[in-house]
Amino acid sequence: MKNINEKKIIQNIIDKTGDLxxxxxPQGLEIIKGIGDDAAYWKSGxxxxxxxxxxxxxxxxxxxMYFSADKLGEKAVAVNLSDIAAMGANPMGMxxxxxxxxxxxxxxxxxFYEGxxxxxLKYNCPVIGGDIxxxxxxxITVTCIGNKKSNIKNKNIFLNRESVNPRDLVYVSGYLGNSKAGLQILNLLKTDLNDNEIYLKNSHLNPVPRIELGIDLNEIGITACIDISDGLLLDSSRLADASEVSININTSMLPISDQLKVIFPQEYKNFALSGGEDYELLFTASPNNKENIKKIAKKNELNLSIIGEVKNGNGEIMLDGSLTEPKGWDHFDN
Amino acid sequence: MKNINEKKIIQNIIDKTGDLxxxxxPQGLEIIKGIGDDAAYWKSGxxxxxxxxxxxxxxxxxxxMYFSADKLGEKAVAVNLSDIAAMGANPMGMxxxxxxxxxxxxxxxxxFYEGxxxxxLKYNCPVIGGDIxxxxxxxITVTCIGNKKSNIKNKNIFLNRESVNPRDLVYVSGYLGNSKAGLQILNLLKTDLNDNEIYLKNSHLNPVPRIELGIDLNEIGITACIDISDGLLLDSSRLADASEVSININTSMLPISDQLKVIFPQEYKNFALSGGEDYELLFTASPNNKENIKKIAKKNELNLSIIGEVKNGNGEIMLDGSLTEPKGWDHFDN
Structure with missing residues (x-):
C-alpha cells in the first residue's frame, strides 16, 4: 500500500465501528474515548x-543492524509508555x-525480554500477556494499560487532545530533533563517532517516556497533551484539530540541543519541526500555570520550554505567524 | 527461529518480568493473573x-489465497474473542x-474493517484503538478487553485454568477437527467443492467465538475453562498442568461431525485430537452440574459433550486410559 490516506482510513474505521x-x-462502566487520542479510556468506579x-x-x-535485542525491547516499550505518559496515567501492565x-x-x-x-521494573509495569x-x-506489538485513581465525577481523568484553549501557552519537554539526527548518524554506519554524535545516536536508540511528567501535569490540572512521535508540526496539528484552535510556534523558542546544532548546522530546525520519534510531551496550559509548571520542570530535572501560543482557529499550524503545512513522519511515504 | 522451546521462553519471561x-x-486495584491463562485479569471495584x-x-x-479481506477481519476478531469467551467475560472493546x-x-x-x-456489532465490542x-x-494483532460485573469478594471472577478438580467431568462445545479438515481442503485449491467440503471449509474460515456459552458457564459457577486453539490434546494438557490433575479422554465420546467422518474417514480422530483452531470451549464441571449444563446447551443450541473425566495426577493426558504425549499445532514446528 503506497501513499494511502491514513487519516481517511482511520476516519472510515471510526465511522464504521468506533461510534460508541x-x-x-454495563451500568457503572463508561468508555469515554475510543479511537482518536494517544490511548482509549474508560471509567469504572x-x-x-x-x-x-x-x-x-x-x-x-x-x-x-543498529539495534541490539535488549535495546530494541527497551525502545518498543518506551515508545508505548510515551502514549501512557501523554495521558497522564500510571502504567500498570503490558x-x-x-x-x-x-x-x-x-x-x-x-x-529482548531483558530490555x-x-x-x-522501572515504570512498575509488568508484562501480563502477549504472543510469540x-x-x-x-x-513487535506492545499494548499497555494505564490507570489513574480519581474520586472526581469529571470525565477528564486523563490528559487529552480536545481541551486546548485559545490563549494557552504551548509547552514542550526536553529537546527536539535529536532522534532524527541520531537516525541519520546510525544510517551512515560510521564507526568513529564523537561525543556529540553518540549523544544524538542514543537519543534515537533510547527515548525516555515522560511518565512522571505526565502524571505531574495531570495532578496540577493541565488537561491538553500529546506525545511527539511523528514530529512537532504533525502532532501539534493533531492537538489543534481535535481542539478546534490554531497553534502558533515561535521557531526561535524551539529547544535545540547544542549537540544537534553542532552536528547538523543546516538541518537542525527541520529535524526539530518534523523529525519524529522525539517522544517528548507537547502540552498547553493557561498562563496562570506558569509557576506550577516551573516547579514540575525542576522536580523532574527536565527542560519545559514555552514554544508558542494558542489562538482561535480550526486546526491551523503557524510558524512565526505564517500558516504552514504540518508535515511529519508518515509510514506510507517512507 | 526453528524448533524453539516456546514453553521455556514463556517461563523465562514469567521469571523475569511476570512475577506480580x-x-x-494502587489501593483498590489488584492484578490477579498475569501471563498463564487465556487472558490476564484484574479486579477494580x-x-x-x-x-x-x-x-x-x-x-x-x-x-x-483463500481469505477475502472481510473474512480475514472476522476471523482475526473471532480468534481473539474466543479467549474472552474462555474467561467467561463480556467483550467491551478491542x-x-x-x-x-x-x-x-x-x-x-x-x-477488512467491514469484517x-x-x-x-454482534458482540458489542467497539474498536477503540490500534495502529496501521x-x-x-x-x-494483524487483535487485543481485546473483557469485563464482568461482580459484587463477590471471590478472586475467581473469571474462568481459569487452575480450578479443575479430580472427579470433574470434561466437556467440550461443538464439534472437533472440522477446522483442520477445512484447512486441508483449502490448501488443495479444489474449485468444485461438495456440501460436506464447504461445511468443513467454512469451519476453518469462520470460527464462532463461544461468548454466550462462556458467560453462561461463569454464571452457574463453572470455574475451569480454556479455548481449543492448538488442539484438544495440547489445550487439555494446559488445563491439567495448571490444575495439577490428569485428564482422561474417551475417544469414542469425541464430538465429530458427519461431514468430517465422510470426507476424512481415516484422519478424523487425529484432526479432532490435535488439529487446532477449533475455538470451542473445553471446560470441566462436577457431575452435580450436569442438568444445568444441559440447560445451557439447549439455550445456546449448542452441543456440549462429555468427553472424559479428571483424575488425580500432575498434568498427564490419557487417551482411553493410556498415557499420551499431548501434541498440537506449534508455530515453530510448522
Missing part, C-alpha cells in the same frame, strides 16, 4: 483506565506480541 | 477486567494493529 453510542456497556497499542516492524521502524523470523535465536529473545524487563509467533519479518 | 509481587498497584492479544501473520496463520504490504489497497483495508465491524503500519508481510 452504538454499543451498550474509583479508577480510570487507558489502553494503547503500537506496532513496530523491521526495516520500517527499526533495523537490526502485553508483548512478537513475530520472529527463522534466524532469531532463543538468546536474542531472552535479551523489556528493565523498563517494566513465527513471521517472515520481525514485528 | 515485584510490582506495586465492582468489575473484573481481562485483556488478551493475538498476532496472526500471513503465510503462517493464513493465506490471502484494538486492531495492522501491518500492511505495498500491494494492499485502500479497498482491502476498508473490507471486523460485523463482529464488533507498513510491513513487508501482512500481520
Amino acid at each position: 453510542s452504538k454499543y451498550k456497556m 474509583d479508577f480510570g483506565y487507558c489502553v494503547t497499542s503500537d506496532t513496530l516492524v523491521e526495516n520500517v521502524h527499526f533495523k537490526l 502485553l508483548i506480541n512478537l513475530g520472529v523470523t527463522n534466524d532469531i535465536t532463543e538468546k536474542w529473545i531472552n535479551d 523489556i524487563t528493565k523498563l517494566a 509467533v513465527k513471521s517472515e519479518i520481525l514485528n | 509481587s515485584k510490582y506495586k498497584m 465492582d468489575f473484573g477486567y481481562c485483556v488478551t492479544s493475538d498476532t496472526l501473520v500471513e503465510n503462517v496463520h493464513f493465506k490471502l 484494538l486492531i494493529n495492522l501491518g500492511v504490504t505495498n500491494d494492499i489497497t485502500e479497498k482491502w483495508i476498508n473490507d 471486523i465491524t460485523k463482529l464488533a 503500519v507498513k510491513s513487508e508481510i501482512l500481520n
